[in-house]
Amino acid sequence: MEIRTPNPDTVFVLFGAGGDLSRRLIVPALFNLYLDGQLPPRFRLLGIDRQDSDATALAESFCQGVVDFSRRGAAAADVWARFAAMINYQRMDLTDSAAYTALGTHLSAVTVPMAEHIFYMATPPSLFAPIARGLGAAGLARDPSRSRIVVEKPLGHDLPSFREINAMLSEQFSEQQLYRIDHFLGKETVQNILAMRFANPIFEPIWDRRYIDHVVITVAETIGIERRGAFYERAGALRDMVQNHLMQLLCLVAMEPPVAYDADNIRGRKMDVLSALRPITREQVPQSAARGQYAAGWINGARVPAYREEPDVAPQSNTETYAAVKLFVDNWRWQDVPFYMRTGKRLTAAVWEISIRFRDVPHRAFPASAGLNTQPVRLVIQMQPEQGIVLKFMAKEPGSALRLRPVDMRFSYREAFKMPSPEAYETLLHDVMTGDATLFMRADQVEAAWRVLMPVLESWADNPPNDFPNYAAGTWGPESAEALVAADGNSWLTPTLPPSASAT
Missing domain, CATH: 3.40.50.720 (NAD(P)-binding Rossmann-like Domain)
Known part of the structure; x- marks a missing residue:
């Protein structure tokens, strides 16, 4: 480099x-x-x-x-x-x-x-x-x-x-x-996805369809639109978050190893992922995407208004404040592994994470009473509120009876390095001044992301929702998002909150 x-x-x-x-x-x-x-x-x-x-x-x-x-x-x-x-x-x-x-x-x-x-x-x-x-x-x-x-x-x-x-x-x-500029890419934990994958030989050999069942990318916020009603009415969750931030996270998880850690190599490998995304046709949109808009509800013990009651929002607005999309990367590494992405306002907790759900063991030697399936084995990359990596796996409880229990192996950037991480804009502005474009989006990347999501945007525009608002503030989103993953026999993986956080 x-x-x-x-x-x-x-x-x-x-x-x-x-x-x-x-x-x-x-x-x-x-x-x-x-x-x-x-x-x-x-x-x-x-x-x-x-x-x-x-x-x-x-x-x-x-x-x-x-x-x-x-x-x-x-x-x-x-x-x-x-x-x-x-x-x-x-x-x-x-x-x-x-x-x-x-x-x-x-x-x-x-x-x-x-x-x-x-x-x-x-x-x-x-x-x-x-x-x-x-x-x-x-x-x-x-x-x-x-x-x-x-x-x-x-x-x-x-x-x-x-x-x-x-x-x-x-x-x-x-x-x-x-x-x-995309401030998501300047976050320390986001950059460390590449270090975790390609600097540690224990991860890369199992980073494919043979061992990974599906991937969940969550960017959940408890805040509303923060007096940005005029902007949000033109944007919505799919444009504001999925087309740029979540797509870039998907690329970092799914990309092939770069030849070298430089802008051309890394951006080229990310473009390979975007080029391999399975197109969504207009007819497939109901099975590939879900949308929602928050109603009034409770956040951290306080009553919050519905989206349609926010300043500068139309009383009958059809703008989505929640979006979920299911994508597939059609290549040898990821064929038929679903990537679920979701983002929303006024959700249960503020948490940004990538959850890698591993496949179940091929043969269950333990009896059902042992509790093997109480929690899937997964690797969680945390970006907010904590920055770190959590490996969730099964361990035997102390005692003579055979009981398995999910446990966490945690890595915290704050605890490991004993120093505050720079803000994303600090990293990105320094890169601009040094001429390092690694963390910035190339034109073909942005265009490819738009191209994948255009059928969703067009279908949603032509078919206004008849159930908005369809999730209460303080919940994890609409039922249609649950149905999106349930169709594959899956459910949304519960985000990994820090011990001090309380989810309701």
Whole structure:
């Protein structure tokens, strides 16, 4: 693996600097990188927005964002002052092409000729086109070795809109300059899926259809839509979570070993998985996908409203807040092994995990009274609230009677390494500055994910649900999701919660 270092002279141009994303995630991540000594020696942050402001006011807003959202909390005044000295501000109308010429002039005046420019679009997707075209017209995208552009999801509303956005970006920037960010891929536990599989010979020999019965990927949230009603009405759970986050997790579980740990190899192996996904026809959607919308209910002892009662949500909305999909990877390793993916709002517990369910023993030597089948043997990769790996297996209880009981063998990142894990954005922003695209999505990956799910989206749009809302807040989702896996003789594997968590 090639060790990369950032360009000593780097300008981070943050479009939408006054927005919530910049204050809540991006700048706290940059400040933590600064505290860890991982920013380039001559780093500059140029905030761009349309408001009348200045560098001092922007730095004050960012400082409060660090206090509110950084994993380290408030910074010492002198330390923050040194970081704030790197911040500048430029007011721009992002739809005015002439403003980008002025931006280019400004960047030339404040940086050396070989400085690197990172353009981060912390803006609505509607501004992607004018920003990209403005940068291209001003010559700021010309040198692939010294200019990169970072775009946030949503990358389109469907396959045609993604292709339109991607074509527009590709007019000005080459693929090697485009960094499509997915914060899921920056999580330490997600990255460690590859280490667990390919650095430990005990796992890889049994990582296939001979030993694995099925895989369950769960991203469950207790929160609702958090005053994002206008956005969520256009998105829904399938677009918001499955098309990007859960698909990427599936790829990491199912991919073949890479030749080397680098961007081209890993992204190529992930693309192999997406190419092997069995297509879902419109007629197969009822047997391959389930949807739901939460009603009022109870979360952690508090009454919460139904989705249709949330601000900016239509009173008769058909937007799904829960989505479950069954996929198959048609290749030698995974043929006929179902991959179940589910995500939802207002569920029983906040838990993100991948559960690998192993096949039952071929011959049951123990009597039924021993309790062999009280719990399936499985490997659980935990991402939230705990980060770790749990192996669930059967052991004999103490005593003379033959009684088997499920037990856990746990690995905790927090306990093993005695240090906090960096936030996902810290990892990803550092990779952008070093030019490492391993954890970022390639265009063909995003397109392939959209292509697989388009029949589901189209079928759901043409067949409005007649039972919404169909699950109460505080439960694990609708009955249709249970039927999805029951058709295969399976059930959803109960998520592995930490001892302190209480599931209701």
